[in-house]
Amino acid sequence: xxxxxxxxxxxxxxxxxxxxxxxxxxxxxxxxxxxxxxxxxxxxxxxxxxxxxxxxxxxxxxxxxxxxxxxxxxxxxxxxxxxxxxxxxxxxxxxxxxxxxxxxxxxxxxxxxxxxxxxxxxxxxxxxxxxxxxxxxxxxxxxxxxxxxxxxxxxxxxxxxxxxxxxxxxxxxxxxxxxxxxxxxxxxxxxxxxxxxxxxxxxxxxxxxxxxxxxxxxxxxxxxxxxxxxxxxxxxxxxxxxxxxxxxxxxxxxxxxxxxxxxxxxxxxxxxxxxxxxxxxxxxxxxxxxxxxxxxxxxxxxxxxxx
Ligand code: CP
Ligand code: NVA
Numbered sequence: 001x002x003x004x005x006x007x008x009x010x011x012x013x014x015x016x017x018x019x020x021x022x023x024x025x026x027x028x029x030x031x032x033x034x035x036x037x038x039x040x041x042x043x044x045x046x047x048x049x050x051x052x053x054x055x056x057x058x059x060x061x062x063x064x065x066x067x068x069x070x071x072x073x074x075x076x077x078x079x080x081x082x083x084x085x086x087x088x089x090x091x092x093x094x095x096x097x098x099x100x101x102x103x104x105x106x107x108x109x110x111x112x113x114x115x116x117x118x119x120x121x122x123x124x125x126x127x128x129x130x131x132x133x134x135x136x137x138x139x140x141x142x143x144x145x146x147x148x149x150x151x152x153x154x155x156x157x158x159x160x161x162x163x164x165x166x167x168x169x170x171x172x173x174x175x176x177x178x179x180x181x182x183x184x185x186x187x188x189x190x191x192x193x194x195x196x197x198x199x200x201x202x203x204x205x206x207x208x209x210x211x212x213x214x215x216x217x218x219x220x221x222x223x224x225x226x227x228x229x230x231x232x233x234x235x236x237x238x239x240x241x242x243x244x245x246x247x248x249x250x251x252x253x254x255x256x257x258x259x260x261x262x263x264x265x266x267x268x269x270x271x272x273x274x275x276x277x278x279x280x281x282x283x284x285x286x287x288x289x290x291x292x293x294x295x296x297x298x299x300x301x302x303x304x305x306x307x
Contacts, residue, residue, distance in 0.1 A: 007117045007124045008297050009110070011134045011171035012198065019138070019175055025296035026142050026289070033068055033292065040070025041304050045101040047073045049127070050081065052107040053227045057263060058127045058135070061291035062104050068295060074100065084112060093120030102302050108228060123301035125294075130164060130228060135297065136262045137168040139289040141176065143282055144218060146289075147258055154178045154217040157253070159209050159243050160270055161236070162190035165222045165262050170194075173201035181205070183212035185239045209243050216253040219280070220260045221245045221270045237269065246272040250280060258282050 005013055014022075032038045047066040049059060063073040083092050093116040096103055103120060105113055106127035117124035126134050144151045155178070158166050162184055170190055173180040179202040182190060189205050206212035213219055224240040225233040250259065259271075259280040267273055276283060 006122075006301060007126075008134060008301060009113055009117060009124065009126045010132055011137060011168060011175060014175070016175045019141075022138060022293060022296045022300060023142050023145060025299060026138075026293040027146065029295060029299075030289075030292040033295070038068050040068070041299065042066070042101075042302055043070035045069065045071035045302055046099070047071060047298070048076060048096055048100040048103045049073055050076045050078075050083070050103065050105040050107070051127075052078045052083075052105075053128065055106060055127070057287050057290050058104075058106060061287075062125075062127065062294055065291050065295035065298060066102075069298060071101070083107070083116070089115035090119035092116055093118070093124070096120065097122040102298060123298075125297060125301070128164060130226070132168045132171070133164045133262065134168050134171070135290065135294055136165060137172050138293045138297070140169075140220070140260055140262070140286060141172055142289045142293050143260065143286045144258065146285070147282065148217065151176050151178045155181065155215060156218040156220060157181045157183060157213050157216040158220045158222075159183050159213065159245055159249070160221045160240065161188050161224055161226070163222060163226050165220075166190055167194060169220070170198055170201060170203055173203055174198045178202065179204075181212045181216075183207065183209040183243065185243070188239065209249060210252055213249055213252045216257055218258050218260060219245060219250060219253050222262055223264070223266055224270055240270065244270060244272065245275050247274050247278070250275055250278070253280075260286050263287055 049062055066073050083089050089112050097120045102123045104125045104127045108130050110129040110131040113126055141151055158169055169180055182205050224236045257280055259275055261283050265271055
């Protein structure tokens with residue numbers, strides 16, 4: 001892997017072929033991992049996992065993935081490190097790299113992750129920022145490829161906030177040949193300034209969720225207020241009420257459409273129980289795939305054990 005791309009900070013940092021390489025390895029390793037037949041290719045390697053926000057999936061899937069490769073992990077919160085307050089991100093990146101073989105970080109500012117990565121010789125992986133959630137969308141693409149055989153030509157409709165998950169979907173649309181529709185209230189779209197950075201994906205914004213979801217292969221949603229937006233939750237709940245993914249909305253998608261949600265879900269808000277527990281939903285498969293794709297990313301970014 002070229003050193004300029006030692007990290008996994010954004011889907012946009014990689015070409016379609018390289019992203020496909022992660023997906024192929026993910027799908028190749030998944031059945032082996034399920035049967036405990038995966039070769040422990042990275043014995044003794046240590047992954048530092050830094051969390052400034054809560055997590056179930058990201059933490060556990062990374063910690064288990066590195067163990068499946070023969071390595072181990074460290075869970076670090078901001079209480080210990082104080083990135084940006086006790087110590088500059090660049091110093092944290094440089095020092096941690098002397099102890100560990102890769103760093104996964106979940107935090108608020110993408111800039112902090114970039115600064116840490118710029119000064120860390122070891123790979124740095126973005127486990128979610130306010131801007132992006134690239135590992136999530138890689139798992140989502142794997143889930144779609146598993147179910148449909150390909151994402152090519154599919155219509156993915158994201159119903160909800162133009163947030164970190166939506167922006168990473170946009171990045172995926174800039175690399176893979178599928179069409180992405182975002183349906184949100186006016187004012188909650190992906191920012192024009194971000195759209196300009198992404199190039200020319202097959203992307204559109206449609207305010208009316210019923211119009212947007214017409215003929216969808218994949219219907220996706222996420223919470224209306226992301227971590228860090230808790231004080232806006234009530235205001236957002238009102239604005240997003242017409243954007244609930246329920247049975248009436250799902251009926252407008254294709255018969256064999258998939259329902260995906262990155263989780264955690266606020267059942268009864270952005271999605272009804274009947275949809276998330278219903279026949280279209282693949283949310284638990286999607287959650288499992290976080291572990292398989294992240295293991296593939298670790299495998300490709302971390303040098304194998306040198307004896
Ligand atoms: N989807 C996801 O990232 O879940 P966690 O917040 O639980 O890690
Ligand atoms: N948009 C959500 C995703 C959680 C996995 C958040 O940032 O809280």
